[in-house]
Amino acid sequence: MNMAADGLSVEKVHVWRGDRHVLRGVSLSLGPRQLLHVSGPNGTGKTTLLRVVCGLLRPEQGQVSWRGHSISSARSEYQATLAYASHEPALKGDLTALENLRFAVGLKRRVTADELRSALQRTGVAACADLPARVLSAGQRRRVAMARVLAMSASLWLLDEPFTNLDAAGSDVMSSLLQSHVAGGGSALVVAHHELTVECDMRRMELA
Amino acid sequence: MRVGAFEAFGLVVRRELCLSFRRPDQLLQPLVFFLIVTTLFPLGLSLQLSLLRDMAPGVLWVAALLSSLLSLDSLFKSDADDGTLEQLALCGQGLTVIVVAKTFAHWLVTGAALVLVSPVVGTALGIPGAAFATMLLSLGLGTLTLSWLGAIGAGLTVGLKRGNVLLSLIVLPLAMPLLIFGAGATDRAISGTSAVGALYFLAALCVFTCTLAPFAATVALRITLE
Numbered sequence: 033m034n035m036a037a038d039g040l041s042v043e044k045v046h047v048w049r050g051d052r053h054v055l056r057g058v059s060l061s062l063g064p065r066q067l068l069h070v071s072g073p074n075g076t077g078k079t080t081l082l083r084v085v086c087g088l089l090r091p092e093q094g095q096v097s098w099r100g101h102s103i104s105s106a107r108s109e110y111q112a113t114l115a116y117a118s119h120e121p122a123l124k125g126d127l128t129a130l131e132n133l134r135f136a137v138g139l140k141r142r143v144t145a146d147e148l149r150s151a152l153q154r155t156g157v158a159a160c161a162d163l164p165a166r167v168l169s170a171g172q173r174r175r176v177a178m179a180r181v182l183a184m185s186a187s188l189w190l191l192d193e194p195f196t197n198l199d200a201a202g203s204d205v206m207s208s209l210l211q212s213h214v215a216g217g218g219s220a221l222v223v224a225h226h227e228l229t230v231e232c233d234m235r236r237m238e239l240a
Numbered sequence: 241m242r243v244g245a246f247e248a249f250g251l252v253v254r255r256e257l258c259l260s261f262r263r264p265d266q267l268l269q270p271l272v273f274f275l276i277v278t279t280l281f282p283l284g285l286s287l288q289l290s291l292l293r294d295m296a297p298g299v300l301w302v303a304a305l306l307s308s309l310l311s312l313d314s315l316f317k318s319d320a321d322d323g324t325l326e327q328l329a330l331c332g333q334g335l336t337v338i339v340v341a342k343t344f345a346h347w348l349v350t351g352a353a354l355v356l357v358s359p360v361v362g363t364a365l366g367i368p369g370a371a372f373a374t375m376l377l378s379l380g381l382g383t384l385t386l387s388w389l390g391a392i393g394a395g396l397t398v399g400l401k402r403g404n405v406l407l408s409l410i411v412l413p414l415a416m417p418l419l420i421f422g423a424g425a426t427d428r429a430i431s432g433t434s435a436v437g438a439l440y441f442l443a444a445l446c447v448f449t450c451t452l453a454p455f456a457a458t459v460a461l462r463i464t465l466e
Contacts, residue, residue, distance in 0.1 A: 086330055087330070088326060088329065088330070088465055088466065089466050090466065107334075108332050108333065108334045109332070110332075111330045111331070111332040112242060112331075112332025113332075114330070116326070116327070116330050118323050118326055120322065120323040121323070122322060122323035122324045122326065122327050123322070123324070124259060124322065124324055125322070126259055126262040126263060127255075127258065127259065127262070131258065135251060135252075135254075135255040136324075136327050136328075136331070138243065138251050139243060139248050139251060139252070139328070139331035139332070139333055140242075140243065140331055140332055141242060141243060142243060180327075
């Protein structure tokens, strides 16, 4: 388990939601320059797993550690190094795309408006920067959420169905972003239904 | 480079104010409610100024409590509904900083705004000008305390569909000491006796909730986030 020292390791995590035993002893490990594609039918706890990994949900049993330390011992430090994109884009409709990014990314690191604009440019929504998020289409919102992940310059990406609502071009952009993130030494845990076409050290895990 | 806690606090306060001013209707609702409720009393009661003046502190305080409650429901709920609360919780600053900043911003747009319009209402209810300083101070302390109590309630009820009735049931009993000492201080100031004792009590309640409520609200919110 040399990966545990420099990456993410999840050991025998159990989660119950009421009477339902959602995660039954899930273990995984993810090092730098690696991508883990988690798939599985609906209701098998993929989102729950992501929420456990990012520290929003405490597992009843088992442990999540990052770079050799349990995430519950240094939660804030750990969360500062990750970027999480939930299945909803998590944008404020009344704020512009740029403001949404500024208020979300600005809490993680000092960031300039130019950096944020270039993140929006890379995901192809530079033209929407000054529009309120509520007028954007679902696909555009997804791209803005992706720009937020990008601008956080986090080492661990946790993405929940990042390809939802994206057109073909958007999926290509998403794949190439994942590829360059992993090639640059990052780790990514991606929950997705369909096949990923990312050229990197990719492993697959099926939840059942 | 990581962002310090104070910087994060400032950023979240700016975010909240920005969001409030984009929705002026929601910003004005508690204020208009406060003005209307306090105007109803002189219309409903007889027009004897002495009677009105006797009732003024109570009317003022009950209206202030209720109008503050109106907006408490949305303190964390709108962020929880669109998923931005999770993003805030994961920003690496610790949830307490976020809770403190959001609650403070909430007080600025509701409590502080209410304090600013209270002289108008006070005049309408026949409160003499000499009592205004005490009235403003007690309302300021009281609304700040109420925002903190409300943050605990809002944290507990954020996951519920119709949480605002439960929220009132949680917060209003806790707000009773505020009403007693707040209205008491204003009442004493009107009658020309010293209101210092009641004001000290309000200040103590305010310090007590300001120091402990952020942690209670953080725990409440963390439970509902899970």
